[in-house]
Amino acid sequence: MNWWEQELSGVGYRIYGEPEPPRLVFEGSLRLNGMAEYQPLTDWLGQIVAAAPPQMILDxxxxxxxxxxxxxxxxxxxxQVRQKGNIHLTVRCNDGIPWQHKSLVNLQRLLPTLDLDFCHEF
Amino acid sequence: MTRVYGAFVEPLGDCWEYLTLVFSPLTVPLSERWRTNSISANFMADYVTHLFPGGQWPLLLSYGLADLHGAVNYIVNELLENAMKFCTPDSTSPVTISLEIYPEQLIFRVENAISPDSAERLQKVIGQLLSHSPQELYLQKLEANAVEDDPGSGLGYLTILNDYQAHLGWKILPGIPDWRVTTLVQLSHPRGER
Structure with missing residues (x-):
């Protein structure tokens, strides 16, 4: 199955893929217990890195x-995207959600070419 | 002998109000309470941000409602996740979280039982946290986590220090059979204000 045809969902959250433009969309609140409960998402993201789309959006x-x-x-x-070297990554963020201001800027410290795209109204 | 680390303080004299939640492992095992952490964190965040109508609380004025709500929600959730994860599995003593409301700061105080082995590991983590810059340690930890398959991310305290510019302190009290640990977070005005 192609990576964009998958979906993960549980109490209070849903994550799904879209092929054009290639993006992974996160909705709700993610408060899973430790790395074990996040393993399906970790595996999915690993599959995306292996597929290496030239442009990728985390929404x-x-x-x-x-x-x-x-x-x-x-x-x-x-x-992993930084190590792969051939994926341009954009993170689409929401200016109205406080944790995103606080924490997502650290992603740019890990990958300076990453675009953090904050929208004001969504 | 009681050991105290970092910015730990006992409750201060000018505490305006406080809110305490107590979770007993005798009713529901703490490991099964994970899904309720979001309810507790949202409740505490709602409570403190609506306690002083009319903007009479200096801390709320300098943060703004949405940012203070977000900070309290995140910090309470992380503290409860840690307490539920690391408290002694067969302990009968409760996990307690208090939010102390002061004019110029909030203090979060979580108390739980801990095994002597976990207390040893915690003291090593505390030593690292107190001897490095939070941002340097945070980025190092992210890089290390990318190549190691550790069951825990070890990022809870680091995100509170680095992303929310809070101060952390601990009090560890040896006992028989369990030790007790109190973890404290001080959240003051955002950097550059006051």
């Missing part, structure tokens, strides 16, 4: 909450 504009284990999963993905 978190509707992700209201992410715990530190989830921040770890996104950071790991960004480091």
């Amino acid at each position: 978190v504009r509707s992700l209201k909450f992410l715990n530190s284990s989830g921040i770890n999963v996104l950071s790991r993905f960004v480091i």
